[in-house]
Amino acid sequence: MKNKHQKFLSWRKAKGCTLNCEINLDSLFETAKERERFDTKWKDFIASDPHNKKVYKRNGNILSYKSEQLIPAKTDKHPPLLLVLGNPATH
Numbered sequence: 001m002k003n004k005h006q007k008f009l010s011w012r013k014a015k016g017c018t019l020n021c022e023i024n025l026d027s028l029f030e031t032a033k034e035r036e037r038f039d040t041k042w043k044d045f046i047a048s049d050p051h052n053k054k055v056y057k058r059n060g061n062i063l064s065y066k067s068e069q070l071i072p073a074k075t076d077k078h079p080p081l082l083l084v085l086g087n088p089a090t091h
Helices: 032-047
Strands: 009-013 018-024 057-059 062-068
Antiparallel strands (some): 009 018, 018 062, 057 062
């Protein structure tokens, strides 16, 4: 069984509000069987939409993608505003 406290998601700031995100697949799945299931379905998933290959990159045990930071790092005298958005489509 994996260490429950092991980090499986990491991100770093890129240009503008973009984040480069990485998921460590070895840390994400609880069992080898779950990981095997993911590996089996990966090829069909990536082929299911032409945009998937542009959005998701897999290098061994690392799955990477770009996201956006919606919470501004800089604050000022204006009242804060939170926008709630749905999950974006891959395209």
